[in-house]
Amino acid sequence: xxxxMAARLQMALSLGFHIVFACIGMTMPVLMAFSEWRWLRTGRxxxxxxxxxxxxxxxxxxxxxxxxxxxxxxxxxxxxxxFMRHAGSIIGMxxxxxxxxxxxxxxxxxxxxxxxxxxxxxxHWASGIVxxxxxxxxxxxxVAANSWMNSPAGFDWVDGKAVNIDPVKxxxxxxxxxxxxxxxxxxFVATGFAVAGVHAFLLLKNRKNIFHQQALKIALLFAAVAAxxxxxxxxxxxxxxxxxxxxxxAALEALYKTSKPAALVIGGIPNDKEERVDYAIHxxxxxxxxxxxxxxxxxxxxxQFPKEDRPPVLITHIAFQIMVGAGFLLAACSILYLLFSWRxxxxxxxxxxxxxIASTTPLxxxxxxAGWTVTEVGRQPWIIYGVMRTKDAVSSMPGLQYSFYVITTxxxxxxxxxxxxxxxxxxxxxxxxxxxxxx
Amino acid sequence: MLTLIIxxxxxSFILYTILGGADFGAGIVETLAGEKGERTISKAxxxxxxxxxxxLILAVVILFTGFPSVYASLSLVLHIPLMMVLLGxxxxxxxxxxxxxxxxxxxxxxxxxxxxxISSFITPFFLGVxxxxxxxxxxxxxxxxxxxxMFVLPWLNLFCFMMGVFAIAxxxxxxxxxxxxxxxxxxxxxxxxMFSRQLMIxxxxxxxxxxxxxxxxxxxLLNEFLQSPISIIMLLLSTILCPxxxxxxxxxxxxxxxxxxxxxxxxxxxxxxxxxxxxxxxxMVKGGxxxxxxxxxxxxxxxQQLVIALIVGLVLIVPGFIYLFKVFxxxx
Numbered sequence: 020x021x022x023x024m025a026a027r028l029q030m031a032l033s034l035g036f037h038i039v040f041a042c043i044g045m046t047m048p049v050l051m052a053f054s055e056w057r058w059l060r061t062g063r064x065x066x067x068x069x070x071x072x073x074x075x076x077x078x079x080x081x082x083x084x085x086x087x088x089x090x091x092x093x094x095x096x097x098x099x100x101x102f103m104r105h106a107g108s109i110i111g112m113x114x115x116x117x118x119x120x121x122x123x124x125x126x127x128x129x130x131x132x133x134x135x136x137x138x139x140x141x142x143h144w145a146s147g148i149v150x151x152x153x154x155x156x157x158x159x160x161x162v163a164a165n166s167w168m169n170s171p172a173g174f175d176w177v178d179g180k181a182v183n184i185d186p187v188k189x190x191x192x193x194x195x196x197x198x199x200x201x202x203x204x205x206x207f208v209a210t211g212f213a214v215a216g217v218h219a220f221l222l223l224k225n226r227k228n229i230f231h232q233q234a235l236k237i238a239l240l241f242a243a244v245a246a247x248x249x250x251x252x253x254x255x256x257x258x259x260x261x262x263x264x265x266x267x268x269a270a271l272e273a274l275y276k277t278s279k280p281a282a283l284v285i286g287g288i289p290n291d292k293e294e295r296v297d298y299a300i301h302x303x304x305x306x307x308x309x310x311x312x313x314x315x316x317x318x319x320x321x322x323q324f325p326k327e328d329r330p331p332v333l334i335t336h337i338a339f340q341i342m343v344g345a346g347f348l349l350a351a352c353s354i355l356y357l358l359f360s361w362r363x364x365x366x367x368x369x370x371x372x373x374x375x376i377a378s379t380t381p382l383x384x385x386x387x388x389a390g391w392t393v394t395e396v397g398r399q400p401w402i403i404y405g406v407m408r409t410k411d412a413v414s415s416m417p418g419l420q421y422s423f424y425v426i427t428t429x430x431x432x433x434x435x436x437x438x439x440x441x442x443x444x445x446x447x448x449x450x451x452x453x454x455x456x457x458x
Numbered sequence: 459m460l461t462l463i464i465x466x467x468x469x470s471f472i473l474y475t476i477l478g479g480a481d482f483g484a485g486i487v488e489t490l491a492g493e494k495g496e497r498t499i500s501k502a503x504x505x506x507x508x509x510x511x512x513x514l515i516l517a518v519v520i521l522f523t524g525f526p527s528v529y530a531s532l533s534l535v536l537h538i539p540l541m542m543v544l545l546g547x548x549x550x551x552x553x554x555x556x557x558x559x560x561x562x563x564x565x566x567x568x569x570x571x572x573x574x575x576i577s578s579f580i581t582p583f584f585l586g587v588x589x590x591x592x593x594x595x596x597x598x599x600x601x602x603x604x605x606x607x608m609f610v611l612p613w614l615n616l617f618c619f620m621m622g623v624f625a626i627a628x629x630x631x632x633x634x635x636x637x638x639x640x641x642x643x644x645x646x647x648x649x650x651x652m653f654s655r656q657l658m659i660x661x662x663x664x665x666x667x668x669x670x671x672x673x674x675x676x677x678x679l680l681n682e683f684l685q686s687p688i689s690i691i692m693l694l695l696s697t698i699l700c701p702x703x704x705x706x707x708x709x710x711x712x713x714x715x716x717x718x719x720x721x722x723x724x725x726x727x728x729x730x731x732x733x734x735x736x737x738x739x740x741x742m743v744k745g746g747x748x749x750x751x752x753x754x755x756x757x758x759x760x761x762q763q764l765v766i767a768l769i770v771g772l773v774l775i776v777p778g779f780i781y782l783f784k785v786f787x788x789x790x
């Protein structure tokens with residue numbers, strides 16, 4: 020394995036690992052605060068139990084998120100020193116805001132987790148709200164730094180150096196809003212469905228369990244609203260990408276030739292040699308509509324870009340199909356859920372429905388991982404789009420593959436332990452929480 | 459702008475040494491205290507350890523925003539020790555949390571405890587090594603010297619090793635004194651006071667060895683300390699505080715707050731004394747072209763935004779931090 024590949028894989032692994040915990044860290048505080056609020060308003064024990072049970076899991080996820088985030092702040096330099104040398108002073112601003120938000124989040128979480136018996140109930144609840152807000156904000160700030168790589172702004176590139184730096188412009192680059200909305204919603208969809216799925220699975224054992232019923236309800240409520248908003252945000256993102264990064268759009272759609280009008284390609288396997296997509300469904304004119312809001316508009320294909328500027332088509336296209344597929348499935352599930360809870364409540368505890376919800380557990384996170392693959396692989400060969408190539412940013416230290424092997428081993432190990440710990444936690448819910456006792 | 463940023467960077471470095479030190483040191487003290495110490499230590503650091511570590515993130519962010527080439531160059535040549543720091547951070551944070559939050563207390567906990575202890579030594583050691591490499595002046599950016607000269611020898615030497623050992627002793631010492639105030643009864647208190655005294659002796663001993671190692675490697679650290687009045691005063695201050703702290707450790711009164719303040723001043727004065735002789739150099743480079751605050755600073759516009767973010771941040775963080783400590787740390 021060459022050093023560039025090792026560095027890219029290590030970064031991908033570290034991001035892919037961290038994003039799961041970051042999503043949970045953004046979403047769960049909001050869900051916990053909601054549940055605690057229900058408890059404060061209704062006084063029902065079950066809501067307090069849910070909040071407490073969730074917070075035990077969140078403490079573990081949050082700690083792993085904090086350390087894997089620290090790892091990333093170092094890896095930016097360890098793997099991409101040449102990128103940071105130039106980009107540090109341009110995108111340092113979102114990172115410093117992120118640092119601030121995360122700091123507030125860590126402090127508030129300490130208060131929330133350990134303050135149960137020491138604080139006024141409403142003060143405790145407010146600390147949960149602070150965790151939620153700062154968690155979402157820190158996510159948005161980090162995404163702003165990433166969006167700058169997709170849509171560099173706030174500097175002039177002169178003779179291989181950035182001059183006239185304007186960090187505010189850099190942070191509020193053209194891509195930040197669409198990416199921030201898409202990522203925040205994605206965090207709620209992924210975490211919401213994962214939590215709902217686990218509780219649905221546990222309900223299958225005893226469908227009368229109030230604890231799991233209510234937990235499922237809260238998680239699915241947030242997940243469903245976010246999943247229904249997500250396609251709108253996705254459409255906004257797609258139009259944005261079409262405007263700013265036509266090469267990425269062409270790669271994720273596997274559009275080899277510039278077309279007017281362009282067909283939407285669903286599924287299929289891109290064939291780079293023949294420059295066509297095998298086994299795909301084509302919907303004429305639809306890509307033109309999605310990208311530019313006009314069924315007859317021209318969409319730039321990969322042929323507009325020299326070979327060395329094209330992103331890998333196969334990975335980008337397949338990842339995009341997975342993301343959209345999972346997203347639409349979850350959106351459909353959300354419509355059903357809202358429909359059932361409005362008119363056919365008895366369905367919500369039917370076995371087939373619970374099986375269905377349980378089966379969606381990993382889908383949101385699969386979509387998140389696929390989505391990051393689209394945005395990161397789709398930006399290649401650039402690390403700063405149109406400005407700096409990934410291969411020029413990588414560390415010149417030989418033997419980077421060893422640090423990749425080490426990090427891979429560590430993260431696999433951690434994943435296994437976390438999985439095992441969560442199973443233990445779930446097994447003991449009934450033992451610790453009165454409302455979860457099987458009747 | 460630049461002065462303000464340097465001050466905040468220095469402050470977060472000091473705060474990390476004290477708070478992160480007390481935190482990492484807990485694993486070192488637990489190694490001394492054995493199983494009996496586990497509960498006291500877990501209880502003392504659980505609510506605050508994540509917040510303590512954000513000071514390090516803050517320092518890293520200031521470095522890569524305000525002085526990007528320092529951050530980039532350090533990450534390049536000190537890749538290996540920094541990677542070790544990271545591994546320590548990963549294992550320590552996760553092992554501690556897993557142990558603390560696991561609902562069933564069974565045999566598996568000894569693995570977490572083992573990892574927690576080991577990593578509590580690894581990170582301080584390699585932080586010390588990294589710092590040592592930054593000031594020793596063997597760092598080079600000339601790729602032609604080969605892998606070992608560029609990526610290994612700048613940090614694999616006696617001085618850096620001693621710096622690492624010194625960091626372990628110092629962190630352990632800070633933590634032991636901090637834990638004296640977290641104990642429940644008199645017997646426990648006496649035990650932690652004993653650990654504090656032992657670790658104080660180790661810290662002073664290794665401190666002297668750092669100076670000796672520096673001399674052996676032709677880096678005249680002691681001379682530099684003795685050349686400026688301020689660093690002499692700081693060095694004296696931290697030395698004078700030793701018997702004072704020793705005295706308070708021996709007494710039975712529960713004046714733990716004074717103890718903590720005294721150790722805080724001690725650590726701060728050592729660091730300020732060292733900053734003073736080091737300023738404005740961040741990385742000493744073999745052959746001369748040292749990285750200083752001035753030749754690596756980001757453009758004015760960036761520094762301005764950084765200051766705004768830091769000030770808003772501190773306005774939010776400092777009261778929050780004090781609140782967190784007040785809720786959990788006021789003598790119970």
